[in-house]
Amino acid sequence: MAQKSSMIKMFHSLWAYVVLAALLISLINAIRGRSQGRAFGAGNRNLALLPLVAAHIQLLLGLGVYFISTGYHALKAEGMSHVMAHANLRDQVVEHPLTMVIAIVLITIGYSRQKRRADASERFKTIAVFYGLALLLILIKIPWAAWMD
Ligand code: HEM
Ligand code: HEM
Structure with missing residues (x-):
């Protein structure tokens, strides 16, 4: 039981690197694509899809971690x-x-x-704005101290 718990937490912790890398690569590609006036091809589409899938998987892992967390146990035992x-x-x-x-x-x-x-330029811009905001929120709320120890 304890081992299963730490396993999913470990995956959530490791998968955070995948989410961050995918977002960053996709964001840089969108900014460069727009500023260089590039066409929007299959490569760009795949680079936009990558962070989406990575984030959805992290959502599932996060839900798994949530219900075994210290915080959730404290919520059940001690209240909000x-x-x-x-x-x-x-x-x-x-x-x-x-x-x-x-x-x-x-x-x-x-x-x-x-x-x-x-329009290719509009697509790049949409990705840059939404993924940029998402990256900012994620960077703000990663528990850096716990993650890095
Ligand atoms: C709690 C779990 C999840 C929720 C609530 C969720 C929710 C959603 C929603 C609302 C969309 C619609 C996006 C649109 O308007 O096009 C979507 C799209 C998608 N999700 Fe998830 N998702 C979850 C888990 C996953 C997982 C585990 C994967 C992959 C392994 C995944 C892969 C995708 C893909 C590939 C698309 C969009 C494909 C496309 O439109 O081209 N999702 N998801
Ligand atoms: C992009 C999305 C997310 C990222 C990048 C992320 C990243 C992280 C990281 C790096 C940690 C620290 C793990 C460690 O101590 O080594 C963590 C902990 C945690 N995450 Fe997430 N997370 C995300 C989404 C979520 C979601 C959607 C949930 C819940 C629905 C969630 C629930 C938790 C919980 C409960 C912990 C604390 C685990 C514990 O210490 O017992 N996370 N997350």
């Missing part, structure tokens, strides 16, 4: 006001999941919007 009064518990139960879900929703909206644009 206890969780809210402790920064680390509040982060696990509320701030991190909520911020990350918003980031993932932004990626999903950005992806489906660019798909509906005919």
